[in-house]
Amino acid sequence: MGTATMRAVRVHAFGDPEQLVYEEVPRPVPGPGEVLVRVHAAGVNPPDWYARRGFANIPEAMRPLWPLPFVPGSDVSGVxxxxxxxVTDWQAGDEVFGLVNFPGRASAYAEFTTSPAAHLARKPAALGHVEAAAVPMAALTAHQFLVEHLRIGPGGTVLVNGAGGGVGHFCVQLARIAGASQVIAVASGRHEAFLKGLGADRFVDYTRVAVEDVVRDVDVLIDAVGGPDGHRFLPVMRRGGSLAAVFPGEYHRERAAELGIAVDGWQVRSSGEQLAVLAGLIDAGRLRVGIDGVFPLSAASQAHARAERGHLQGKIVLRVVD
Incomplete structure (x- = not known):
């Protein structure tokens, strides 16, 4: 008997988006504790293009070693x-979504993928698969930063830099749900109506004014941009505040410590249990999902090219099943 096959996107050589090849590959088989998912949609995330480039943005001694070829992607929604x-909690026919095997290797850019059962949650009834695939990594990052690590509660001012993107737009909403007295969203002007619609109390267009010139006394700052200029936010913070970095950046940590500002960041991890909490918020109408663009699986290279241009409003998703 021949091996069952499927269509998937694989990376055969590290480099530009053109290295994403849509081709026929063997279909995976679930091992103990795993399920096989017919993927309907896959989310596109920064670690996907980091892997495609061979993690060139990470110091060589710390780079993960991913043998070629590999199927990228970790955000899935399917059946x-x-x-x-x-496996006793799931059965054939269940609609699920999840962040699969992260941090680590998964294979979401495919018609089928395997996942540890514990990494999945029931797909929100309010969402189709495309919208559900946009949730896992970005929303789990926001949830783990705000709820698990920073333990945001009622009161206080939260500022989200890069608020229009995947992680940012979930941070705005989850800060509001947690009871922040004021949520400040920082993004380019085209995102203003979008972010105010998600609950931002104040919007700052960084293309028109420097945040550090107009904002003070922030209790918690989530920087979903990073980069060499992250330290510019120090004057924005109150003493005793927390600055949480989603991506690496230069925050002048010694100066921050002198000012009484804690600077930290954490790696998101897979959690079906936490995704179930987020799904409940979505089904209750309290958490919305922003979609910047949808591409067919065969156009993954175009999706990566768009994502790497940045300035997204929400997430980019690969549609696997029409």
Whole structure:
């Protein structure tokens, strides 16, 4: 008997988006504790193009070693079509979504993928698969930063830099849900109506005014941009405040410590349990999903090219099933 196959996107050589090749590959088989998912949509995230480039943005001694070829992607939404030994919580036909095997290797850019059962949650009934695939990594990052690590509660001012993007637009909403007294969104002007519609109390267009010139006494700042100029936010913070970096940046940590500002950042991880909490917020109408663009799986290279141009409003998603 021949091996079952599927269509997937693979990277055969590190480099530009053109290295994403749409081709026929063997279909995976779920192992113990895993399920097989018929992927309907896959989210596109920064770690996907970091992997495609061979993690060139990471110091060589710290780079993950991913043998070629590989199928990128970790955000999925789809339907379970098979279960491995020991799986009792899921069965064929269940609609699920999840951040699969992160941090680590997954294979979401494909018609089928396997996932540990514990990394999945039931897809929100309020969302289609395309919208659901935009949720896992970005929303889990926002949730883990704000709820698990920073433990945001009622009161206080939260500022989100890069608020229009995937992580940012979820941070704005989750800060509001947590009870922040004021949520300040920083993005380019085209995102103003979008972010105010998500609950931002104040909007700052960084293309027109420097944030550090117009904002003070921030309790928690989520920087979803990073980069060499992150330290410009120090005057924005109150003493005792927390600056949380989603991406690497230069924050002049010694100066921050002198000012009584804690600077930290964390790696998002897979959690079906936390995704179930987020799904409940979505189904209750309290958490919305922004989609910047949708591409067919065969056009993954175009999706990556768009994503790397930046200035997204929400997420980019690959549609696998029409």
């Amino acid at each position: 379970i079509v098979g279960v491995g030994d020991g």
